[in-house]
Amino acid sequence: MDKVRIIEIKESIFADNDAKAAQMRERLKAEKTFLLNLMSSPGSGKTTTLIQTVERLKNDFRMGVMEADIDSDVDAAKVALTGVKTIQLHTGGMCHLDAGMTEQGLMELGTAGLDLVVLENVGNLVCPAEFDTGAVKNAMILSVPEGHDKPLKYPLIFTVCDVLIINKIDVLPYFDFDMDKVTEYAHMRNPKLKIFPISAKTGEGMDAWVDWLKGETLRWNQNA
């Protein structure tokens, strides 16, 4: 596999994370770079979804990927095979990324000339949701085997996300997962949440999700 650059990021020094995040979005707008923050639980298919997304968009946009992980680089090595600029961020045990940490990553990645950067956050439904990373939009993946009750149990992440991707719909027949209920619970947390049921494995539903991301990226970069 490709050799991936690994960045050890330090805990942020910025007391006011929200101000830092807002400032980063201003700069991303000026640089015409859209940043997506992708969150999920471990094992929800985040990396597979990301790779399938990159494959569908890499000819339309100049893309970059930042893979955040506690301390491995297995995901980054896989993503790098798509050919897009990929770096691995190590959080040194920390379970989230804040705006300052994300900025360190963006500086190492080099956003100049990139239209779309995806940050794959640490696999966790709790901590990452507590920090604005400075991303333009937040998306989360919930996979069918995790169950439809998750918006009841992890409210914050559903509240802060713009998009809920429901992955692994190819295994719906084997699980007691109620799509109506998850929609109801998720919209209870966040009525504006867009929901895309997909199977990153079979490709089902990927077009609608990718179209949304494409539209948002174009809109952000053209309004710059």
Place this chain on the structure above:
Amino acid sequence: MDKVRIIEIKESIFADNDAKAAQMRERLKAEKTFLLNLMSSPGSGKTTTLIQTVERLKNDFRMGVMEADIDSDVDAAKVALTGVKTIQLHTGGMCHLDAGMTEQGLMELGTAGLDLVVLENVGNLVCPAEFDTGAVKNAMILSVPEGHDKPLKYPLIFTVCDVLIINKIDVLPYFDFDMDKVTEYAHMRNPKLKIFPISAKTGEGMDAWVDWLKGETLRWNQNA
């Protein structure tokens, strides 16, 4: 469903968590109470596994359950239906429990006369592993849909656990999950880790896991 008591636990005041945890174990030993700390990612089937475990052991032991969650009580309400003493711990947004927080829970639950208490930790593979709760043994659940690479990506939790339960083996045919690889990776982190493949849904493999827990509980309480 039964009305479950909800405890809002406060961040621990103890600087030295390890010392606090060791002290708690001493007291649990004196009280002849075995405490199991059960950890996993969200959606791995922690509550279902716990309920099936309780059903198989509640006639052998006087049991108690502490359900930790960010702020819901759906799990505790389900567990309470088994008839065992159950309380809900709210962590107020925190993604873990330390020894002091666990002690608050034990005091509210009341361990006098209980042989076996299970703490269902917050659904998260990162933060809970960083804090010794004072439990006698630590177990984690990894479910088949999460993938066999998790010991590579979340090393610490595999290192601190005594037991790895691999749940949802009934869906093995529908996922690319390699039991040999997960065993190899998990033992790389922790050669002593005991591994129990189960399906909490069908009951397959539950006996071996429950026998282990029964043996450990008896041993702890008899040596008291």
